[in-house]
Amino acid sequence: MDKKKNKNKKLNEWPRHRVQILWALLTNSYLIGFARGKIYTGKLKNLCLPGINCYSCPGALGSCPVGALQAVIGSWNFKFTFYVAGFLMFVGALMGRFVCGFLCPFGLIQDLLYKIPVPKKIKTFRGDRLLRRLKYVFLLVFVILLPLFLVDILGQGAPYFCKLICPVGTLEGSVPLVLLNQSMRNAVGWLYAWKNVLLIALIILSVILYRPFCKYICPLGAIYSAFNSVAIFxxxxxxxxxxxxxxxxxxxxxxxxxxxxxxxxxxxxxxxxxxxxxxxxxxxxxxxxxxxxxxxxxxxxxxxxxxxxxxxxx
Amino acid sequence: MKQFLRSRAAGISLAALGLLMMGIGIFRGEMTVVFTKAINICLECIGIG
CATH class of the missing domain: 3.30.70 (Alpha-Beta Plaits)
Structure with missing residues (x-):
């Protein structure tokens, strides 16, 4: 009994969760935004945050690196982004996927969801390894190729990952904004419904499977994973x-x-x-x-x- | 090469290269694109646009 208690004490994850919570609060501390249904428009938005954090979240003080990447390569005048790629390289070279474990608000949400007790948790399954590669496909297709090549008449590409897939934007951005903003509520359509279905599916999945978004979908995790073996930390x-x-x-x-x-x-x-x-x-x-x-x-x-x-x- | 990648110098070099690239990006005006996108509610990002 004592042995089990000691083991649980040793494996206590709350010190890490405290860092995650502190970081999530710090980087999403524009509380007026939540009250007014508006987003922060100050100078800090010039900077990217290390974790995936929708810049349309009313509280967000910085930019989402995945959104920023798509915004620059999808713009009419830039087809490569030194700024965002350099930022990701800098952060990745310093700490690799330490960001996922400690500095990503959506990682925290998934960690907490996994703590909900259910009769059976799935640790792994057949095809798990193969599905892990899916995040590289999402990175290549939705974050790079589509914004780069599927462009409008002005040569501008949309942020396809954010638009069609990202559940982080739905949770942090669209849900609070739609709830707080009458004009937004009037504008919702099939895309909003689709993204909510994805979010709900991911939330349910996160209860039984550890961090499904990080394992199979996250393009930022895919980028940082390339640096894990060479990172300083x-x-x-x-x-x-x-x-x-x-x-x-x-x-x-x-x-x-x-x-x-x-x-x-x-x-x-x-x-x-x-x-x-x-x-x-x-x-x-x-x-x-x-x-x-x-x-x-x-x-x-x-x-x-x-x-x-x-x-x-x- | 493998030896270099295992060394801490690899991480430091990549971090320095990253900083250099960020500098080039800022000089090219990419930060303005990021800023403009980030201070306006991104309707596509939230599934409305």
Whole structure:
């Protein structure tokens, strides 16, 4: 009983959720917008936020990088965006998908939805791995190719990902704006209904499956995933300390096996593998060796003495 | 190449390149496009337009 209690305490996700909540509140703190049904129009909107965060959210203080990317490449005078691509490269090179785990408001919403107790949670299913590649298709087709080539008479492309798919815009932008604004309510049509259906489906799915949007749809996650293995902030496994117990792979909700691929494109740096590791073999690279030892207090956890082999398993 | 990608220098180089690209983008006036889009309610983004 005590052992289970200690394990739960060790795997407590609320410190990370507190950071997520704080960041979400900080970047969506234009509260007057929610009261008036209008959006922030100040200078901060020149800057992109690291996570996916609709700029039509009444509280948003910054721009959504996915929306900004489509806006620039879909404009008549620019067909490539140094500004947004550079921003994504900068953030990705610093921390990779740490953004998904800590700095994305929609990631937080999905994390909280997954906490709702239901009789059965789905960890993985047949075709899961293949479906993970879908986010790269969304990135290529809806964020890059369609805004670039499906243009109007002036040469301007629409933000097709935002328009047809993005449930973040529906939740953060359209729902509050339509609720607060009479003229918006009069303008809703089939597209609004379609996007709400998608949002509701995603919310239901998020209760039984961990972060379905991040796993299968998010184009921003697809971009940052390319930087996971080269980012300045990344994880490492000490092979001398690793006992191959498999605890890290078992605890990972993104179905990463840290022992095999510690900086997998799917890793969102939630840190659960670091916490569960009984020998402190997993560390983040920003830690100095001495800090790493201090960070992994494994005195309460049972320490497997030998690597797992068929012999000592039986 | 693989050695370089594993080193922290890869991350630092990419971050520096990212900053340089942002500078080029600002110089080209891309920030204005982002700003103009972001301060107007994006009807397409919210499923109305």
């Amino acid at each position: 990344r994880y490492q496994v000490n092979p001398e300390k690793c006992t191959h117990c498999g605890a890290c792979a078992k605890v990972c909700k993104m179905q990463v096996n840290p022992e095999k691929q510690i900086n997998s494109p799917e890793c969102i740096r939630c840190g659960q593998c670091k916490k569960i590791c009984p020998t402190g073999a997993i560390t983040s690279k920003l830690h100095t060796p001495s800090a790493s030892h201090g960070a992994h207090d494994n005195s309460e956890a049972p320490l497997p003495q030998q690597p797992r082999t068929p012999e000592n398993d039986s």
